[in-house]
Amino acid sequence: MPATRSEAGAEVAGFNVLVGGALGGQQPELARPLDVFVQSDSVVPVALAILEVFRDHGPREQRKKARLKVLLGQWGLERFRAAVEVRMGAPLERAAESATRQHGGDHIGISPQRQPGRSVVGCLVPVGRVSGDDLIEFGRLAAEYGTAELRLTVQQNVLIPNVPDEFLGALLAEPLLATYSPKPSPWIRSMVTCTGNDYCHFSLIDTKAEALKLAGALEERYEIDEPVRIQMSGCPHACGQHRAGEIGLLGDRKRVDGEILDAADIFADGCLGED
Known part of the structure; x- marks a missing residue:
């Protein structure tokens, strides 16, 4: 995330590092601050060091647990940070002041x-x-x-x-x-979907087509002034980030009267931060 710190009276721009975010699966987690500040010339070396620590120490026994968030849960942030410092061969700077102020808008x-x-x-x-x-x-x-x-x-x-x-x-x-x-209509303006089953064999439903139908039906029934973030994923991998939407939809299939129908699990009041 963009960040700044003062050095000899001058402002130095760079980034605070967050790790371990994953919105898919049954235990989604937001990325957590590693308490590290990097300038632009250190972004790639630090990122490589993080990946190498995960490569060498991350769980491999089960595919679903081969995630950085799992290693962080086992080790904790301080131990992981120390391992990254060892890989870098030098101490890492502590996090600086966040330079993120507000969402920049959608430019529509x-x-x-x-x-x-x-x-x-x-x-x-x-x-x-x-x-x-x-x-x-x-x-x-x-x-x-x-x-x-x-x-x-x-x-x-x-x-x-x-x-x-x-x-x-x-x-x-x-x-x-x-x-x-x-x-555009406020209902479609902030609609987000994954690829859907047109091009992804994991997806259980046609997210693109269903989202367009949903936006059209909502526009016919309700008049609103501000966009609503409706986010739809076709499977638990969460490429549509359904848990982050004000309204989230997770594709599913249900048997009704002997017939298999497209369906969705509903989530509400999701966000990715205070703003």
Whole structure:
């Protein structure tokens, strides 16, 4: 996590290290602070040292227990930290002040840039799935209305930067933006799913299609102003991080009157931190 400390009156930027996070399985855990601060040139060596300690000492008897969180549970954080220091061959700096203040937003919509008269248009990719043809069309729009540049966000949405303000009206009228809207429904805006059984044999349900149907049904029934984080996983591996959603859905199969039906276990009030 981004962090800063003072050195000789100057601010030094770097990262605080957290370890052992895992949202899948029956015993999910958030990553825990290792009480270590690293500057950018030490990120790779420290990460390698952590991996090497886990490689040499982590449990291997059962595949499901071959996780860093299990080793941390056996050893505790101080013993693990000391082992990483031995691997590094030098003491590690203690954690510095966190530089994380608030969530940066999803970048959906029209946002003015620093450059006067230019804006970035953030387009929602519903449940993170876009076709190759549509990506090619995004490229055409970026070339016609911007500077032939596209950016992708961590939420798997598409940004078209450097759009002159006088071109915004024409860009927003393009048919592609009816599907990938800069003004999406609050129900679909923060919807997160895993790949689903289209491309993953672990998934029990078609998470992508079910999420779209769910968002559509909720939009018909309820009017809301703020997005709700609905997160769906197709199996306990939790690639959709269902435990972190305000509403979480875990795919399942149930027998009803002799027929096997798609189903979901429901979770509520999940989060990944105070914010």
